[in-house]
Amino acid sequence: MESLAGTSWDVVIEGTGLQQSLLALALSRSDKKVLHVDGNNYYGGSEAAFSLQEAEAWAVSLAATPVAPFSKVSLRKAETSTSSAKKLSPSRAYTLTLSPQIIYARSKLVSQLVSSQVYRQLEFQAVGNWWLYENTSGVFPAAHEAGTLKRMPNGREDIFSDRSIDVRAKRGLMKFIKFVVDFENQTGVWETHADTPFVEFLSSQFQLPPSMQTYLVALTLSLEPPGVTSVRYALPRIARHLTSIGVFGPGFGAVVPKWGGGAEIAQVGCRAGAVGGAVYVLGTGVSDADTGSTAVSLKLTNDEAVQSEYYISSQDKAIKEINSDTPTVSKLVAIVSSDLSSLFVSTVEGAPIAAVAVVAFPADAVVVDGQSSTHPIFIMVHSSDSGECPQGQYVLYASTTNIRNPKGRLEAALSKLLKSADAPRADAEGSEQDAVLFEMYYEQSRSSTSNLASSTSCALPSSSLDLSFDDSILDDVEDAWRRIMGSPETESPYMVFETREQLDDDDDNGMDGL
Secondary structure, three states, X not given: OOOHHHOOEEEEEEOOOHHHHHHHHHHHOOOOOEEEEEOOOOOOHHHOEEOHHHHHHHHHHHHHOOOOOEEEEEEEEOOOOOOHHHOOOOHHHOOEEOOOOEEXXXXXXXXXXXXXXXXXXXXXXXXXXXXXXXXXOOOOOOOOOOOEEEEOOOOHHHHHHOOOOOHHHHHHHHHHHHHHOOHHHOHHHHHHHOOOEHHHHHHHHHOOOHHHHHHHHHHXXXXXXXXXXXXXXXXXXXXXXXXXXOOOOOOOOEEEEXXXXXXXXXXXXXXXXXXXXXXXXXOEOEEEEEEOXXXXXXXXXXXXXXXXXXXXXXXXXXXXXOOOOOOEEEEEEEEEOOOOHHHHOOOOOOOOOOOEEEEEEOOOOOEEOOEEOOOOEEEEEEOHHHOOOOOOOEEEEEEEXXXXXXXXXXXXXXXXXXXXXXXXXXXXXXXXXXXXXEEEEEEEEOOOOOOOOOOOEEEEOOOOOOOEOOOHHHHHHHHHHHHHHOOOOOOOOOOOOOOOOOOOOOOOOOEEOO
16 A cells, blocks of 8 residues: 555544544545544444454453543453353354444434445344343342343333233323323423423323333433433433334334444444545554644654545543543443343244343342442343354343442342343352353543534544434534535535445455454
């Protein structure tokens, strides 16, 4: 490849996260000369996905030297077992993602993947059953004590057939569902309550009991306490959940990309960008940027100097110090050998077998050292159908925020889940802790710096910490594209492409290392 400095670049993009990858694709198809660099030796940035060996290397590196947006990284592997079911398979049998976000069918991302033809290179798997963890004994149960996993109703048919919901609660729940799917046209019902706690709104307006309030709050995937989650926040999320069910098939409303979540979308976007003429270089970042009024002079970490009309970076670079005011989510990734197949049993005729199940632990459900948590915990359970682990094993992604001893609470929630879902096997073959083959903990932060764009540069926001894909980040990508194109109205519509022939496997068209 010729020297990067010998080319006149329209745009230099730093980082190969999902946002940057989609922007590079859009610009390359708009006839812009794009140089796309990443200081990492892998694609995906904060959405990256790793083999087992790569995950270990990543964890060891960041444990020694934290790099924003990640901190407090630690790793634990189980002792080697003689049982094939209780030992790790070769490294490449796993794909552990840093972004296990679910994507709703009613999502702008799905629409853009379709209009850009990127979806043709992706394989999606269903997100199926949703479960709510309930303690079965005492106000302060033991940290590893088994409770009950209650399947959350996933629509009107589920509600009618659920005998644990009394008639009065069903009536209120059906009234709420009828309202929420059309909430945008019923502002008179909720607008004056927009900033009040959602649970209070459910109680006062729909007379729903606490058990139903807990269920509906869980559907929002909010990591905040129930008393903090507002009506304004909750209504669009529940509406999206309910209206997405059945769009792609019966029994489910959300999907995940097979083989690595957001990383798979980012990498496919990079491949499509290369087809459009973008040039990709891994292991090379930007060490210095001089943004003038008409052009940008960039010094790369490989000591080359390049000129560009526009420079795109990430607000992650603005994270110099992580403190109590920095939005942060605590995450635990675990590979387990427990039999969790019961979480994936479908009750809807014609529904596909899901690859992902969602388990919600309400606030106060997990007690550690005699103290309950004020924040909920969510665990996304990925089966081998996700392409992320061998058959007979599962990858669990646990998340929470703003709690004391987050690692201990996530581990306690994991233990409770394994005991609840796999009690017979755990009793017969040993404790549930023996089933945890691999565990990686880390905390991920998000820059709260505002996006100050200039005539020659801008920084895309940090990756969302949400458990479902946040469509609002796509608005920032489109805004950057329009800034660079120079006009809000262009001849070519944004992210709408005709199908192109894909590259041969041996022709990387500048895809260095992909």
